[in-house]
Each structure stands twice: as C-alpha cells, then as structure tokens.
Amino acid sequence: MSVDIATVKKIASLARIAITEEDAARLAPELDNIMGWIEQLGEVDTADVAPMTAVIPNHLRLREDVVTDGNVRDLVLANAPQAEHGFFTVPKVIE
Amino acid sequence: MTDLTDLGVAAIRDGVRAGGFSARDVAEAFIARVSAAKPLNAFLVETPDHALAAADATDAARAAGDTPKPLAGVPIGMKDLFCTKGVPATAASLILDGFTPTYESTVSGKLFAAGAGMLGKLNMDQFAMGSSNETSAFGNVISPWKRNDGGNAALTPGGSSGGSAAAVSARLCPGATGTDTGGSIRQPAAFTGIAGIKPTYGRCSRWGVVAFASSLDQAGPMARDVRDCAIMLEAMTGFDPKDATSLDLPVPAWEAGLSADLRGKTIGIPREYRVEGMPPEIDALWQQGIAWMKDAGAEVIEVSLPHTRYALPAYYIIAPAEASSNLARYDGVRYGLRDLPEGANLQEMYAATRAAGFGDEVKRRIMIGTYVLSAGFYDAYFTQASKVRTLIARDFERAFEQCDYLLTPTAPSAAFALGEKQADPIAMYLNDVFTVPASLAGLPAMSVPGGLDAQGLPLGLQIIGRPLDEQGVLNAGLAIEQRAGFVARPEAWW
Numbered sequence: 001m002s003v004d005i006a007t008v009k010k011i012a013s014l015a016r017i018a019i020t021e022e023d024a025a026r027l028a029p030e031l032d033n034i035m036g037w038i039e040q041l042g043e044v045d046t047a048d049v050a051p052m053t054a055v056i057p058n059h060l061r062l063r064e065d066v067v068t069d070g071n072v073r074d075l076v077l078a079n080a081p082q083a084e085h086g087f088f089t090v091p092k093v094i095e
Numbered sequence: 096m097t098d099l100t101d102l103g104v105a106a107i108r109d110g111v112r113a114g115g116f117s118a119r120d121v122a123e124a125f126i127a128r129v130s131a132a133k134p135l136n137a138f139l140v141e142t143p144d145h146a147l148a149a150a151d152a153t154d155a156a157r158a159a160g161d162t163p164k165p166l167a168g169v170p171i172g173m174k175d176l177f178c179t180k181g182v183p184a185t186a187a188s189l190i191l192d193g194f195t196p197t198y199e200s201t202v203s204g205k206l207f208a209a210g211a212g213m214l215g216k217l218n219m220d221q222f223a224m225g226s227s228n229e230t231s232a233f234g235n236v237i238s239p240w241k242r243n244d245g246g247n248a249a250l251t252p253g254g255s256s257g258g259s260a261a262a263v264s265a266r267l268c269p270g271a272t273g274t275d276t277g278g279s280i281r282q283p284a285a286f287t288g289i290a291g292i293k294p295t296y297g298r299c300s301r302w303g304v305v306a307f308a309s310s311l312d313q314a315g316p317m318a319r320d321v322r323d324c325a326i327m328l329e330a331m332t333g334f335d336p337k338d339a340t341s342l343d344l345p346v347p348a349w350e351a352g353l354s355a356d357l358r359g360k361t362i363g364i365p366r367e368y369r370v371e372g373m374p375p376e377i378d379a380l381w382q383q384g385i386a387w388m389k390d391a392g393a394e395v396i397e398v399s400l401p402h403t404r405y406a407l408p409a410y411y412i413i414a415p416a417e418a419s420s421n422l423a424r425y426d427g428v429r430y431g432l433r434d435l436p437e438g439a440n441l442q443e444m445y446a447a448t449r450a451a452g453f454g455d456e457v458k459r460r461i462m463i464g465t466y467v468l469s470a471g472f473y474d475a476y477f478t479q480a481s482k483v484r485t486l487i488a489r490d491f492e493r494a495f496e497q498c499d500y501l502l503t504p505t506a507p508s509a510a511f512a513l514g515e516k517q518a519d520p521i522a523m524y525l526n527d528v529f530t531v532p533a534s535l536a537g538l539p540a541m542s543v544p545g546g547l548d549a550q551g552l553p554l555g556l557q558i559i560g561r562p563l564d565e566q567g568v569l570n571a572g573l574a575i576e577q578r579a580g581f582v583a584r585p586e587a588w589w
Contacts, residue, residue, distance in 0.1 A: 003466070015419060015465040016426075017458055018446035027462070030520065034463060037521050038408045038476070044483050051481030052488065055296050055310055055537030056562055058340060075197040081433035088428050093441050 003032040099124040100266045104169050104323035105350075107269055111153060111168030118150035118157075118168035122212060125170045129214050129267045134589040136234050137258040137267060139175050140183055141215040146170040149212025164210030166330050172262045172271035175216040176223055177203045177314075178303040182213075186305040187221045187231035190452025191431045200303025201335045202272065202314050209330040214268050217258030221454045222422070223279055223307045226526040227516065228257025230456040235513050238287060239265035239585035243551035248512040250552070253283030259317045260287040264585060270318035270327050274304060276311045277410050278506075278530025281542035284317055285505035285555025288544045288583060290572065291317040292324045295562050296537030297342035300335030308417035309340075311410075311534050321543060321573045325349040328565065344563070352566045355574040358392030362571070363498030367403035368529060370507060376548045377504045384502050384545060384556045384575060391574035398497055400490040405483050406532040407524060412467050412480035413535070419464025422457070425449060459520065488536040495561050500571045503529050505542040505555035529557060539565045543572040544581040553583065 005028045012019045012027075019027070077083040099121050102110065111118050126143045153167040178184045178196035185191045199207075207213070221230040228236040228251060238252040239261055252261040256273035260283035263271050273280040275293035284291030292315050299314035306312060316327035329349055335341040364385065369378070385395050427433035427448030434447040453461065467476035494501065507528055516523045533540040539562070542555040556575055560568035 007466075008462070011462045011466050011469070013446075014469060015461050016423075016442070016445040016449055017453065017461065018443075018450035027459070030459070031462060031466070034411070034459075034520060035466070038411055041405055041408045041412070041479050041483055042475070044402070044405055044479070044486065046479060046482035046486070049482040049485050051478050052484040053481075054340075055484075055488070055535075056340075056342065058297060058342060060339065061336070061343070063336065072197075076429075078197050079194050079430035081193075081427060081431070090428055091435065091439060091441050091444055 003035055004028055100128050102269060103319040104166070104270045104326050107169050108166065108326070111157070112163050114157070118153035119147065121168055122146040122150035122170050125214055125268055132265060132267050132589050135237050135239060135261050135265060137218055137236050137261040137265070138172070138215040139185060139187065139218050139233055139258070142182055142213050146212035146214050149207065149210065153210055165326065166206065167210035169210070169269060170212045170214045171206065172215060172217045172259060172268040173203055173213050174219055174256055174259050174272050174274060176219060176274050176305045177272060178305070179203045179213065179216070182216060184216065184305065185232070186223070187219045187233055188452060188454065188457065189232045189432060190425045190449070192452070193432070194430045196303070198303060201300035201337065202304065202331050205333065206272070206330050211330070217262055217271060219258050220255035222305065222418070222457050223255040223274055223276055224418070224456050224460055225254040226278070226282060226523055227251040227511070227513070228254040229513060229517055230454050232454055236261045237513070238510055239589065240287060240510060240552055241585070241588065250510045251286065251513050253286035253510060255279040256283050256317060260284055260289060263287070263289045263317050263319060265587070265589070266584070270316055270323055272314060272331070273317045274312060274314050275534065276307050276414060277534045278527040280315045280317055281530050281540060281555070281557060282506050282527060284542040285544070286510040286553065288553030288581065289317060289319055290321055290324050290541065290543045290576070291315060292328060292541035292565065292568065293534070293539065294328060294332060294565050295342070295539045297340050298332045298565070300338040300341050302335055302337040306421040308414040309421060310417060311414060321569055321576050322350060322353060324541070325353060325569050347566060349566055349569055353573055354570050355391060355577050357388060357571060357574050360393045360500065361498040362388045362393045362395045363398035363494050363501045364395060365400045365403065365494065365501055365503060366397050367400050368503045370528060373507055377507060377554065380545045380554050380556065381502070381504050387575050387578040388502060388571070390578060396498060398494040398501070400494055400532065402483065402486045402490050403532055406487055406535055407528060409480040409483040409487065410531045410535060411463070411524060412476050413484065415460040415464035416468050416477050417464070419461045419468065422461055425452060484535050487532055491536045491538060499561070500567055501559040502571070503557045503559070505529060505557040509548045509550065509552040509554055533559045538562060539568045541568050541572050543575050543579070545575065545579050546581065547583055
C-alpha cells in the first residue's frame with residue numbers, strides 16, 4: 001500500500017485541512033514512509049486476540065439524570081471568534 | 096542566606112511551615128529567576144501575580160495559625176496543556192490563538208487548592224506531539240544543559256514537556272506539571288537530569304487538559320527528586336466525576352510511604368529493551384542501575400516482553416487516530432483562530448483555519464490518523480493496532496507474575512542538538528522506544544537521573560510498575576536516587 005499525491009489530497013480533504021499542490025507533493029513520500037514503517041504490525045498474529053478497549057479495567061459509571069451545569073451562555077461564547085445575539089456565527093450555508 | 100531557588104518542593108514547604116522564610120520571599124525569588132531566563136524560552140506566559148497571591152494567602156494563613164496546606168508556599172510551572180481560568184492557553188499552537196479558558200482544569204485546580212501558586216504557563220511541543228520541543232509554534236525550548244566539548248550547540252530539553260523540564264532543571268521553578276502520552280514526562284526528565292512520574296492511567300483527571308490521545312494521556316509531576324514528585328502527585332491525583340476514565344480510588348499517602356528498602360522485591364530486566372545500536376554509555380548506566388537495585392536488597396531477573404518491537408508502530412496508529420478525532424473540534428467556530436478567506440463557505444473556512452492554525456507535525460499526525468480510520472483501512476490498521484496493544488499489555492502482565500518492577504533506560508540516547516533529527520520523523524519517533532510500551536499498557540512509570548555521559552549530559556533510568564503501584568515505582572526510584580547521588584546541574588549561561 002503506498003500513499004500517493006491523490007491519496008494525500010483525499011485525506012487532507014477528509015481531515016478538513018487545506019493543502020497546496022506543493023504540500024501534497026511533499027507529504028506523499030513522507031506519509032508513505034511512515035505508513036511503510038507501520039506496515040510491520042501486519043506480521044503479528046492476532047487471530048485470537050481481542051482489541052483493547054480499556055487500558056485499566058474500570059466500570060462505566062451512571063450518574064443521576066439531573067442538570068449539573070448550564071446557564072453559562074456568555075462564558076461558552078466568550079472565546080468565539082465571532083458571536084452575535086447569543087449565537088456562534090458562521091459564513092452563510094444556505095444560498 | 097541560601098538562595099531560595101536552590102530549594103525543592105519539600106524544602107520550600109517545610110521551610111515556609113517552620114517560618115524560616117516567607118512564601119512571598121520564595122515567590123519573589125522564583126519570579127525574578129523566571130524573568131531573567133528568557134533565552135531558554137521555557138515560559139509562554141508569566142503569571143507573577145498568581146504566584147504572589149498564593150504566597151500572600153499562605154503567609155496570611157500561617158500568621159492566623161491555620162493548618163498548612165500540602166503545597167503552601169510552593170510556586171510551580173504549568174504545562175500549557177492545562178487550562179487555567181483567565182490565563183491564555185495555547186497548547187503551543189496558533190490554532191488556539193486568543194483562547195482564554197473560562198474554567199479551571201481539575202489537576203491545576205487541585206494544585207491551587209493545595210496552596211501552590213503558578214509562575215506561568217510552560218512551552219511544549221505543539222499539542223504535545225513531539226519529542227524535542229521543536230514543534231511549538233512559539234519557538235524551541237533550549238535546554239539549560241550544554242555539552243562539555245567546548246562547543247555551544249543548543250540542545251533539546253526533550254518533549255513534549257520540554258518547557259517543564261527546562262524550567263525545573265534551570266531552577267526556574269521547584270516543580271512543574273507535565274503530561275505523558277508516549278513518554279512526554281519521562282524522556283524530557285531524563286534529558287535534563289530531573290525526576291518525573293506518569294501515574295497509572297486514570298489517576299489524574301484529564302478534564303480541562305487539552306486532549307491529544309485520550310486513551311493514553313496522563314498528567315504527572317516533574318521535579319528535582321522523587322520525594323518532590325510524590326508530594327506533587329498526591330496533590331494532583333484523585334477521582335473526578337467529570338472524566339469518564341477517572342479512577343474512583345482513594346489517593347495513597349505516597350510521600351509518607353517512601354522507602355528505599357527493596358528487600359524482598361524482584362526487579363525484571365526486559366531483554367527486548369537491549370536494542371540494536373544502543374550507545375554503550377546507556378547500557379553501562381543500565382548495568383549500574385541493576386547493581387544499585389541489588390545493593391538496595393532486590394533480586395534481579397531477566398524477563399521477556401516479546402511484543403516490544405511492535406509498540407512504536409502500534410502507538411503511531413492509535414495516538415494519531417485518537418488525535419485526528421480529538422482535534423476535529425478546532426473548526427474556527429467556537430474558540431481560537433478563524434481564517435475566513437474572502438468569499439469562502441463554511442467548509443472552506445474549516446480547511447483554511449486548520450491549515451493556518453496547525454503546525455506541520457500536528458497536520459502529519461491528523462492525516463495519519465484520518466488515513467488509518469478511513470473506510471477500508473480501519474480493520475487493517477486501527478483494529479490490528481488495538482489487538483497488538485492487548486498483546487503488549489499481556490506481556491507486562493506476564494512479566495509482573497515474575498517480578499515487581501521493570502528497570503530500563505528511559506531513552507536510547509542523551510539529549511541531542513536542536514535540528515539534528517527534525518528531517519526524519521521516524522528517527523524522532525524512535526526516541527520514545529522505551530517509554531511508549533508502558534503508556535500503551537497504562538502503567539505507572541518514572542524516570543530518575545542516573546548519571547552523566549562522557550559529554551556531561553544527564554541520562555535517566557526508568558522504573559515501570561504494576562497498575563496502581565505508584566508507591567513501588569517511587570520507592571525503586573528513591574533507591575536509585577540515593578545511590579546515584581546525582582547533584583550535577585547546568586551552569587547558568589542564559
């Protein structure tokens with residue numbers, strides 16, 4: 001499996017990172033090299049092994065179904081690059 | 096009068112309690128030292144007012160005869176991965192430009208409740224992704240250490256907690272917080288001649304800590320010695336309902352439990368850690384460490400961790416996969432940077448913001464993570480890596496049937512020069528070869544200074560313990576510390 005320029009562009013698009021042609025050309029061999037190194041994992045026989053889901057055995061807790069937080073709209077919006085009328089604002093998404 | 100910045104956490108705490116000096120004197124001494132150390136680039140933000148306010152509260156409480164708090168009078172440094180209310184937090188990335196948390200991380204809140212003050216926020220690898228502190232958007236941290244070859248090469252303090260390591264070893268603060276995802280506390284501690292412990296996964300709450308790889312991220316202290324680490328760790332640890340993986344367990348009295356007597360203990364030496372091309376000095380220190388363990392009364396045996404060589408490739412699937420998911424939140428909408436090119440739509444705004452805000456290494460890891468999680472590759476990469484992770488944890492379980500702790504070098508080399516490994520990502524990743532396996536298994540592990548190499552640079556030894564046995568790890572660290580008698584410190588050139 002090799003990572004070519006088209007693959008890099010596709011990944012960048014999935015990851016929502018704008019890249020230039022030069023970026024893609026530079027990243028392709030770099031990512032290909034890293035993925036090639038990672039390929040060695042395929043050697044390991046994992047036929048009867050379950051994937052790890054929790055590193056330390058711990059039960060998932062339930063809590064009371066009550067409001068413990070809230071009424072902090074202004075704090076939530078305090079760091080927004082742009083907020084108006086108590087909302088986050090984004091470029092128009094409907095024409 | 097002694098220079099107060101020569102004192103560690105315990106000495107400051109005890110001195111303030113006994114009235115030998117005031118907390119304000121301590122805070123002022125460290126504040127002056129921080130502001131005179133700009134060439135190290137260890138601090139991103141200095142918060143002298145915070146340190147002074149905590150010091151004054153300590154002095155007032157003492158005058159009123161109140162019971163002293165555990166860290167009363169101790170000013171610390173805070174890795175910039177921890178959100179502290181009202182102080183800008185960047186994770187050393189441009190994408191958090193302008194972000195000032197309106198809340199307090201659980202760990203920093205616990206430290207402040209214990210009486211500690213904050214000297215400032217410490218530089219680091221961007222989003223904790225790096226092993227040399229060269230991925231920060233705000234410049235490299237420079238190690239206070241120099242080679243003794245007469246050259247003046249600027250060295251790495253290690254990473255990702257490089258600012259924390261440089262600050263503690265340069266005596267800019269007696270202790271600092273770090274975080275460790277694959278070695279980010281232990282490797283920089285080793286490179287700068289200080290101690291640092293990553294506790295069992297789940298001991299320290301991750302709430303309010305900027306996320307990198309959530310199944311691996313753990314906070315821990317970095318300080319001059321084992322006792323200081325134990326004191327800080329007690330203050331940082333504890334159950335937090337706001338973190339779903341927080342362990343609901345009482346906090347042990349680690350400082351009170353310190354003992355360097357290892358009689359009846361068995362130390363395992365994993366044969367797979369004897370990697371090809373390991374410098375002879377690292378091996379010599381390892382052998383010295385084995386002798387110290389025996390001198391402390393322990394029995395030493397060889398053990399096998401057969402899947403060790405697969406730990407790094409598994410890590411470089413799991414950590415980027417989790418990062419690609421965690422870092423999806425940086426979208427230019429809710430906080431931090433927004434890049435909105437003229438006429439751009441929402442999708443274009445996301446892509447432009449993330450292109451402008453993330454550094455190269457962060458983009459590289461997000462893209463690796465996106466790739467291994469993408470349709471058609473998920474099972475071959477992510478599921479396989481998660482299975483290998485099970486095997487790595489099983490290796491440790493089996494080893495711990497035969498021994499109590501494992502002793503290994505912390506890193507395969509001493510600190511390298513800045514720029515030396517930047518061109519080759521894999522060479523950089525290999526620096527974490529000894530620290531990553533314990534991270535994948537969630538085990539407590541610590542680095543303590545063992546000695547200097549021929550170039551006069553510190554080398555560290557790593558102790559790995561069973562889950563929840565931080566006490567054993569600290570005790571074995573103490574046994575090494577007492578025998579190593581490490582007193583070297585960098586000469587101030589900054």
